[in-house]
Every structure is written in C-alpha cells, then in structure tokens.
Amino acid sequence: MNAPRRGRGRPAVLTRERIVAAAVDVLDAEGLDALTMRRLGSRLGVAAMSLYRHLPNREAVLAAVVDRLFAEAVVDLGTGMSWPEALTGFAVAYRRMLLSHPQAVPLLATHPVDIDRGRELLAGLLGTFEAAGVTPHDAVTAVQSVGVYVLGHALAQVGGNPSLDDAALRFYDEWFEAGLGAMVRGFAVNALRGTPPPA
Amino acid sequence: MNAPRRGRGRPAVLTRERIVAAAVDVLDAEGLDALTMRRLGSRLGVAAMSLYRHLPNREAVLAAVVDRLFAEAVVDLGTGMSWPEALTGFAVAYRRMLLSHPQAVPLLATHPVDIDRGRELLAGLLGTFEAAGVTPHDAVTAVQSVGVYVLGHALAQVGGNPSLDDAALRFYDEWFEAGLGAMVRGFAVNALRGTPPPA
DNA sequence: CGTTGTAAGCTTACGTCGTACACAAAATAG
C-alpha cells in the first residue's frame, strides 16, 4: 500500500500525505494563523525547510488541505434519489464537514476548490440531474448556488463567535434549513416550469 | 464639517477617516496582502507607527474597512416596495459593491459585519417585512440567507480568476440571478403558506 | 516674549513569518 521507496537516495520520513494530514491537525487544533511552516515542521519532527522537498510553498499546503477536506465532505453521497433529495444531501454533508472543521471555514472560503476537481468529486450528484432531464448548465447552476450558500452560511456561523450555546446552534440549524429549503424549492419550481432562461 | 483641532497638542495630519479611506484605496489597488501598516503609512506620507495613534492595531483597520464598505453597499435601498422586491434590491446592491471592490471580498468573508451595526444599516429592509406581516425572526432569516448567498457567490466569482472575459461575466450574472430568484421565490412560497416552522 | 504642557508623529528594536541557498546525511548501485 505504501511505497515511498523509489531506489537510490536517503529514505523519506515525510510524505505529501503525512504533511497534509498534519496540516489538517494543526489547523483544527490551533487555527489558520498557527498553520505556519515551522509549526507544521515541528509537528512532524522535522525542520520547516524540509517541507519544501514535497510541496513548493505554503500556498500549496493550503490548497492541498482544501482539496482533502472537500473530498472528505462528499464521499458517500448516496444514490438513487431525486435531484432535490441529492442536492439537499450534498448540502447537509458539506455543512457537516465545515462544522467539524470550523477553523478551516475561512480557508475554504478564500481558497476555492479547483474547478475540475470539484466537478470530478460531484459527478454523481450532477448525474442525478442529468437522469431527470435537467440540462448540465442548470445542474451546475443549482449545485454551485447551493454550495455557495452552504459555505456562506458556515462563514456567518463560525466567523462570529467560535463557540455557541445550544440555543444559538438551534437558531443556525433552523436558519440553514430555511434558506436551503427555499433555494431547492425555488429551483424545483423553475424545473417544473421547463427552465426558462432567467430574465 | 471637519474639526480635528481640539486645542492643545500638535495638529493632526491623520484622521481615522483618512486612514480608512486610504486603506480602501490600497486594498482596491494592491490587494489584501499589500494592506500592511507600513504600506498604509507610506500611502499617507506617514510612518507606520503613527497609525497606532488612531487605531489600536491592524485588525481594527480591517474591521473599519469592512464597516465602511458594507455601509457603502446599503445606502439608498429605496422604499415603498414589497419585501421580495426590497430583498432582491438589497442583494443586487450588495453584489454591486462586492464586484466593485473585488479585492475586498475575501476580507468581507472573513470579517463579518458587526451584528448590531448590520441590523442598524438594514433597518429599512427589515421594516418592509414587518409591514407585510412577516415575523422579525423570519425576516432576519430571509435577509441573512440572501446576504450569505450573495457573499458566497461573489467569493466564488472573484476567488477563481481575478479578471474574466465577457462570457464568464454573463455566466456569473445568470447564475447569480438564478440562485437569488430561487431563494426569494422559495421564501415567498413559505410566506404564502403561513410560514410553518422548517421541518 | 519665553516657558510649559500635551497630543501627534518618528525611531529603533524584537520576535516571527516565508523561503533562498548551500550543505550534511543516508540510502543504493557499481
């Protein structure tokens, strides 16, 4: 399963995977500002400069973290559902990931997932629309709109106070479902109408 | 109109207002990373440390910029409209501000507007809902949902490529209106139904 | 006028950041 042994040189103690995993740990535990090259190195028992053998710079570390977290969000989205169900399921799974990595939310907001990678990860969801006869263009519009809503909502929830009491949590959950429901309903209405181009 | 002369000491060349205005200029021209205390000072013909006489730290500068930009977005929202019209108008005005300060979008995303200040600036819009018999709770839900969608959408548009061709701009505009329309329509459906609590 | 008090701006300095560059260490191939 692991094969970092490629032949000649000094054996690698670091791997891209190990670095990214450690980066997620540091991010969750200490926040985005604490995710420095030195801190990440020390977490791995290694000097900061060693990381540059595996990733070109800090931006690349952040991009890799974004990719890993988004992939974590969209595994097992389930199949055999109508597109409104699948779309809602995606929103819920995405939100669950964001709330379980609250310190990552500002990062996800500022470093969008690579667009092709995003389409790849969401192929199943988009297929649900296609099976229902929705055009790819409209499907992408709906999925992106919902994604953008979920991220924006998590930003608002997490950006304010880091920790919230139960009442506040209920409030945000209610609000989330209200906005999500409104949007999905709105798209469904449009689809039933035969999707006239937006005026 | 201006009264920086308060009596005793050395006359002030700096004002909080002047600093914030310069900060917006630097942000628009060179981006968030370039908005450093030294750069801001040099823009004003002043040493970096001089800024600390007027604002406690860099975070306060950023917060002041956020406040100023959001206030810029919501002046003149118009009156005498139904709440769906007013809500759509708010979304359009907010989006216009974001797209005319693209470098500020990540800042707005990470530094939410102060909640009380936000309610104050949006009092007129919320009144439109009240006049139509919508509960304050539902009004806040709808306004925040739309705000979150607009910001998230601008993040997606601006975060990808900094400059876009006409086709891409049309694509984003279409997408924006589709998602916004869906959401407003969804809330309207709910309101007509008498606003049952979200399941 | 000179002196004094006070607010505003300046200089210097410290610790931290990302990272360029040259080097040391640890393995395999011959």
Added chain:
DNA sequence: CTATTTTGTGTACGACGTAAGCTTACAACG
C-alpha cells in the same frame, strides 16, 4: 569502498506587526 542520488538541515534575508521611548509642533499661560 566509492560514487550517485535523494532527503533533510542550518543559516540568513527581507518583511511583517507592534512595544517603548523620543521628538516635534502646537495652545495656553505668565
């Protein structure tokens, strides 16, 4: 054993935010 190759390290530089103390430029008072 030696040469080769890959990985990790040490040092150093410039830029950042900002703490502390100093200087400057005014108004008020004598």
